[in-house]
Amino acid sequence: MKGRRVMVMAAMSVLAVPAIGLSQGAKAAATSRVGKCALPDTTKAWAKDQRAWLVEPAKDWTNDSLRTALLHAAGLDAKSALALKPGFTLKDASAVGGTAGDEVRALLKQRLATRGSEWPTRSVVGAAGMHAAWMLVLGDSALEAGATRRFMEAGPAESFATDVAMLEDRIRVRNGRGQLYGTMLVADAQGVYAPTHLEDEPHADLRREGAMLPALKQALCAANKK
Amino acid sequence: MRPFLTAVLCLGALAAPVAAQGSKPIAVDLRSEKVGKEPKLFLPMVGDWVVSKDDGRNVILVDGRKWKRGQPAGGLADKAREIYGARHEDFIDNVKAFAYFPIAVAKNIDNFENGEITVKFKMIGGALDRCGGILFNVKPKGDYLAVRFNGTEDNVVLWTFNDGKRTFVKRGTGSYPLELGTWNELKAVVHGTDFKAYLNGQLAVEFALKEPVSGKVGLWSKTDSMTEFEGFTVLRTDK
Numbered sequence: 001m002k003g004r005r006v007m008v009m010a011a012m013s014v015l016a017v018p019a020i021g022l023s024q025g026a027k028a029a030a031t032s033r034v035g036k037c038a039l040p041d042t043t044k045a046w047a048k049d050q051r052a053w054l055v056e057p058a059k060d061w062t063n064d065s066l067r068t069a070l071l072h073a074a075g076l077d078a079k080s081a082l083a084l085k086p087g088f089t090l091k092d093a094s095a096v097g098g099t100a101g102d103e104v105r106a107l108l109k110q111r112l113a114t115r116g117s118e119w120p121t122r123s124v125v126g127a128a129g130m131h132a133a134w135m136l137v138l139g140d141s142a143l144e145a146g147a148t149r150r151f152m153e154a155g156p157a158e159s160f161a162t163d164v165a166m167l168e169d170r171i172r173v174r175n176g177r178g179q180l181y182g183t184m185l186v187a188d189a190q191g192v193y194a195p196t197h198l199e200d201e202p203h204a205d206l207r208r209e210g211a212m213l214p215a216l217k218q219a220l221c222a223a224n225k226k
Numbered sequence: 227m228r229p230f231l232t233a234v235l236c237l238g239a240l241a242a243p244v245a246a247q248g249s250k251p252i253a254v255d256l257r258s259e260k261v262g263k264e265p266k267l268f269l270p271m272v273g274d275w276v277v278s279k280d281d282g283r284n285v286i287l288v289d290g291r292k293w294k295r296g297q298p299a300g301g302l303a304d305k306a307r308e309i310y311g312a313r314h315e316d317f318i319d320n321v322k323a324f325a326y327f328p329i330a331v332a333k334n335i336d337n338f339e340n341g342e343i344t345v346k347f348k349m350i351g352g353a354l355d356r357c358g359g360i361l362f363n364v365k366p367k368g369d370y371l372a373v374r375f376n377g378t379e380d381n382v383v384l385w386t387f388n389d390g391k392r393t394f395v396k397r398g399t400g401s402y403p404l405e406l407g408t409w410n411e412l413k414a415v416v417h418g419t420d421f422k423a424y425l426n427g428q429l430a431v432e433f434a435l436k437e438p439v440s441g442k443v444g445l446w447s448k449t450d451s452m453t454e455f456e457g458f459t460v461l462r463t464d465k
Contacts, residue, residue, distance in 0.1 A: 152353070152354055152378065155354060156353065156354070156450075161353050164353060165353065177403060178405065178406075180351075180406060199405050199406045199407065200349075200350065200405065200406035200407025200408075201407075202407065203350045203351055203406070203407060203452075206350065206351050206452070207350075207351040207352075207353075209291075210291060210351055210352070210353050210450065210452075211353055
């Protein structure tokens with residue numbers, strides 16, 4: 001990978017999100033160096049909380065056309081279940097969705113610029129729609145900042161806390177600040193992933209718990225064994 | 227009749243403390259508090275407040291992880307009665323309406339009118355907010371003023387709460403990207419209607435209040451903030 005400084009999107013996802021990671025050789029080296037470690041336990045609270053948030057039992061969103069546009073642009077299958085995310089993101093993630101993505105991003109920017117405009121949160125576009133919006137804003141620095149503010153304002157019932165945490169870390173790292181959740185990883189020369197500067201590390205897991213993320217150590221295990 | 231009684235009670239409260247307590251700083255000493263329990267020196271009226279250890283010292287931790295439950299702290303009625311006696315029901319009626327703003331009232335500090343209130347705070351977590359604030363001008367009906375730092379906005383803002391509604395008063399223009407896990411000092415200075423707030427010694431907010439301050443003081447937080455507090459000190463002055 002470019003300059004061997006890569007980030008991973010280690011989403012345990014069936015959302016047709018392409019897995020971006022190390023070469024097979026680098027993976028093997030990383031796995032070897034990391035050795036035995038505990039993977040995220042999907043029976044624990046973080047996983048239960050994520051499942052509870054991501055489930056879409058019925059059509060309980062209000063803007064179906066926006067949802068459809070978001071899912072299409074993000075390349076998500078509306079019929080596929082949303083999967084659990086241990087929470088990593090690519091520092092250099094490029095915007096997804098091609099032309100369709102650009103159109104939706106333009107729409108989202110317009111909404112950001114309009115006070116009181118509807119924002120694609122859960123009650124508006126469903127859990128998958130909100131996640132699709134998150135995918136589409138990644139890599140567009142102007143959108144990331146505005147979207148994070150809107151998602152945060154909407155609160156945890158409307159915005160997937162895991163996605164919001166990952167967005168906040170991205171913005172902080174880009175602005176030269178320490179990240180809060182440890183969701184942005186870089187690989188060292190041996191291809192082992194670790195968070196860039198993490199602020200107040202002793203309480204990182206506590207914050208991750210609030211963002212429905214597994215313990216950092218377990219998440220790093222998943223990242224390095226991926 | 228009721229406004230008259232309130233006025234009489236307020237006047238009574240105005241007279242005593244300044245003369246009685248002079249200008250010696252009152253520092254709330256947390257050493258006698260029990261770790262893992264609700265603080266006794268700060269009565270939690272809204273939110274989850276607990277005594278915690280930080281680097282071997284007792285601190286007050288507001289834990290906003292349960293904020294979604296929106297319930298006032300346990301025993302609210304008893305605590306309100308302890309502070310305001312027969313008037314406690316007014317407090318409860320109003321405080322329920324803004325349960326997303328955890329407050330803990332300093333128990334042994336009487337009416338504050340003029341002087342300085344200082345507290346050290348350490349932000350630990352919070353997805354929506356990472357707040358540390360000073361509560362003052364707390365009235366028996368639950369109205370109050372609060373000046374706070376919010377780590378999700380990096381600013382210091384003065385708010386007023388009346389009849390359960392929060393109203394913006396003054397936002398400081400400075401941006402302070404404080405690090406989580408570090409101690410910072412917030413100070414509120416009141417002289418008559420002149421209000422100033424300092425963050426780590428730097429003037430952050432300046433405002434002319436509509437009327438002089440008179441009421442209880444304490445700690446303030448917001449929604450899911452997880453913040454530690456220590457070094458709460460009140461210095462009263464005559465004016």
